[in-house]
Amino acid sequence: MMDTAELTRTTSGAAGAAPGIRAAVDPALDFLERNIGRVVDAVAATLLLVDIVLLGSAVTARYLLHIPITWIEELATLLFLWFGMLGVASALRRGVHMRLSFFVNMARPRTRLGVEVFASLILLVFLAKLMVPALELIDLNHPLRSPNLGIPGSVAPLATVTSVTLMIFFLLARLWRMLPPPVFLPCAVAAGAAAYVLEHVPPFMMDLGNLNLLIFFGVGVITLIMIGLPIAFSFGTATLLYFLFTTDLPLSVIVGRINEGMSHFILLTIPLFIFLGLQIQYTGMAKSMIDFVAALIGNARGGLSYVMLCAMYLVSGISGAKAADMAAIGPILSPAMKARGTREGDIAALLAVSAAAAETIPPSLVLIIIGSVTGISIAALFIGGLVPGVVCMLALAIVAWMRSRKEEVGRNTRSWRLIAKTFITAVPALALPLIIRAAVLEGIATATEVAVIGILYVAVVGAITMRGIDMRKMADMLVETIAISGAVMIIIALAGAMSWALTQSGFAQTLVEFMTNLPGGKAAFLAVSILAFIVFGSILEGIPAIVLFGPLLVPAAQAIGVHPVQYAMVVLLSMGLGLFAPPFGYGYYTACAVAKVSPDHAMWNMVPYLAALAVAIVVIAAFPWLSIGFL
Template sequence: MRTHIVEDFSQPPDDGGALRLPSMPDWLARVDRVLGLIVAVPAALLVLAEIVLLFSGVCARYVLHRPLVWGDELASILFLWLAMTGAATALHRGAHMRMTAIVNRAGREWGAIWDTVALVASLLFLGLIAAPAYSYIQQQWMIVTPALEFNDGLRVAAIVYGVGCMLLMCVVKLLATGWKPALIGVVVSAAVVAGLDTAGPLLQSLGNLNLLIFFVGVVGFTVLSGMPIAFSFGLAVFSYLSLSTSMPLEIVVSRMDEGMSQLLLLAVPMFIFLGLLIEMTGMARAMIGFLASLLGHVRGGLSYVLVGAMYLISGISGSKAADMAAVAPILFPEMKKRGERPGELVALLSATGAQTETVPPSIVLITIGSVTGVSISALFTGGLLPGFVLALALCALVWWRSRRAQPVSSMRAPLSQVGKALLVAVPALALPVVIRFAVVEGIATATEVSTVGIVYALLAGLLIYRQFDWKRIGPMLVETAALSGAILIIIGTATAMAWALTQSGFSHSLAAFMEHLPGGAAAFMAVSVVMFVLLGSVLEGIPAIVLFGPLLFPIAREVGIHEVQYAMVVILSMGLGLFSPPFGVGYYGACAVSKIHPDEGIRPIVGYMIALFIGIVVIAAVPWISIGFLKTP
């Protein structure tokens, strides 16, 4: 019988740390291929449909002056299907993020056992979510969308479809592991489940101590033992609700739906596809050629370009994941050619994601203004300089780390060569200008603007650079869906975890503690920095702002801290937590976008996080950085 080698179910395909599975029988391989097709083909078509729909909305509103009133509604319906089929495609292709630092040190035999335990735990999460997902469809069945009069149950059926496909994929991979590892994995998982179930009555009496048990203990253990990050978050939420509360589990599915269905996040797949298109059309090569001629003689030159590019492009999409997806595919290939280590690249990309959280027009700034009453225009004015201060801190560290590195070119390029490279690169360099112009002039929304860039890149590739491979479009659409699904399902399960923290009463207890701190403004600011770094690692910026902003901003005003300065410190502290491993969701988003394994960035990122923390302390200590350019009343 012919056999096929099975690819890792939870690591990038080019990772090299594949799941330790034996050969897969031919009949099982055929089943696996069919499962891959029934999610990859719809996912690719959905990406294409969203691109066409969003760009049609731009044309209808700006050119024909007849907006598609149903456009956002249809885009939202398709988006959840894109997120779930993309997540299933990511599972099949091995694109889900997981930490394997401990597993890789366990040896081949024990590593295979840990891999199987992680696989069974993933099966457990998917099995737990299946029934509540079906019940959630029934709850939504009576809801009809206002413009299209579309049954909302058909929209949320995407969750059941995606979960069902992922369940079958995990079963196929479990069948391929062999009886011994599979038996050990099932026995270990069953023992843990039985132990927790037996301890249920005790857990219910522990109150908020369960938050520490499940959201620190369970999440920390499962993440570090190699379970996919999204499934780890989801399993912790399910365990917490089912064992320590009496809340219905359908709530977890509804919170995941809320997290994955934010229309703003549609910018993530659009910018991922734009990044792939820029590379395919030769625009990336033109831009890198110019930047290399300009900074090739400088040690760490392209690292400075990465910091500056993230600062300039930040806020265009409203999503850090989308910002990173727009920059990383352009710069990383050339930076790798120039000897940069992959771990260093993803560490710096994560750091720039945290650095640019206050650069307007940021959706986090808009959110904090809307829930706290702080002037959004003042936040926009105050957000530029703090981001620049952190950029200087990162550049200082880049200089220190690269001071002994040998530049690729030891001589400065002649002006004629720089001018020629600039002439070739002008159409490509104009892309960020076109994107920002489209947003500022109201031509496209933050969600739609990526499609303007896609059409521009398409025309530039066909008419200017004459480099366009139609055969690559299909694989690019599938890759876009897989990367997007891997990111979106993490956001969905993280949103469910944020909701569980809110319902526990933890937020009000924390606010009461902060209000009675001794030491005045300095102590309040110091505790706020530490607290929001920790919160940022488990909550995304928007949920954390909605939870704690209305509670803490009045306290900040009472102790004499300017609300704009406090907003900057809060946002940057949350950004630091969001992009800090092992819990920070943003870090895994950076790894997914750059297709670099999380393990590689753990050591290099420590220095960047320290640099950012020092910068935040300076911003907290010097109010002028945040409020110096505000108009005084």
């Protein structure tokens, strides 16, 4: 959403029409919202910390004491659902939900404000419509009990009701600040009236058949995304309207899909790796790795470009989040690259495309997600992603070498003493990705367990050898983790609900038949998939595209003889290319912001790097061994 300060400036003239009301309400509203937000963040962060302790205890009991604790996974999953749903509300308050703002930002301030208000009202109606079915689900599930601890089945949907209530409050507070008081009340009443009308509208579009898929999941989703509604809620709103206007199914199905989508134990890996990424940044582990690689190859012509590629390969395997990867590397290398004479546009371009090329390097967030939604072994994905990552980085290194011929060479000769010193400092950090990958690849621990092992390792080793983490920073890291996790998890949940609706409509079978019957067999299937996921990655962002289309297309790939691990690599890299490709790719603007480079300067510099990545993707699609040779 638009920044609150900007909205205040935009509406200051209109708000002045009722200064008395503003003066009376604003301080109380600010106080209430701030303190509710603090309570939400504190509770969610505490639940996350408890989950980390529980999982750490389970790993310790299993491997050291040889005593498996069966009830921990059950409790950890329930706590995960709760802090995930609270994280969704926190993400809304903080404005971190993924959204496409390209078109909205092109409009004039007054038009932009109107679009923002309209999008907020749509979201308000969507949330209001979820409340009743969520309450019905609480009543329906209450008699059920969990197998080990006997927890009532109503506890899980209660998390959804709590989150929806909080989001409605935060959204109303935002609308109050966006609009003058005389306009706020009619808008709120209009949203309530719309929710009431939708409650009583019959499914009058049922006879349109599959045309409804185009109307709701094609035109509808694209329109909602273009007006700036967060992508997750664009999926959810389109699915809700599809249910209301075309089926007799109860809306509790959507709430059930949301709870189910946020209750898979394997997805607990996501917040754990996000927290681990924040840990390595704050303790200085990421910087120590970069310093070592820079000492080793930084003085060569184009050396800092190679350092960026190597650093992205190393750091990506730990944090799993692309924004975190770029934030760890960009601020350190960008000033030095500018001083060396590297084009500013090249810095942002290389940072963006190297992040896209690192999508398959374990334990990447998208590897975990595609494995969880498609059933592909995450261990196999971790093994299969290493070589494709190397192929992509080599392709980018060739372009970096060609574009660095006019760059100054480092003034100092290679210092073996500096290399040795930085290597010794970096050993604990360099050991972490090796420990993570070895534990998963050898089958010693699951992806969730290895994330906990990594967190404990950084907490102990980072405190001893590098900078420790004080309690205030720990709290900030936990809060940031739950907000990012909430933004990611609600996409998975609502895209899963939309994918389920598409499957029930018969669209999945139609898509499989179309893709498998393309002339040209596997080659044509892979070529169309590459182009499709470049578009999906650019428009829908990365994770929504995976959750929505992965479960539909992976079976189609298997049906014509494409190995699912190879297909996953092709899909993820294609999606990454779209995600970081201008003008729509969200990741491109993130890279420019991190590198402090104007997007206009970097736009054309992206072309050779994107072309190199495209060639690498074609090579990986053409030679399956690169992805499955070590399985």
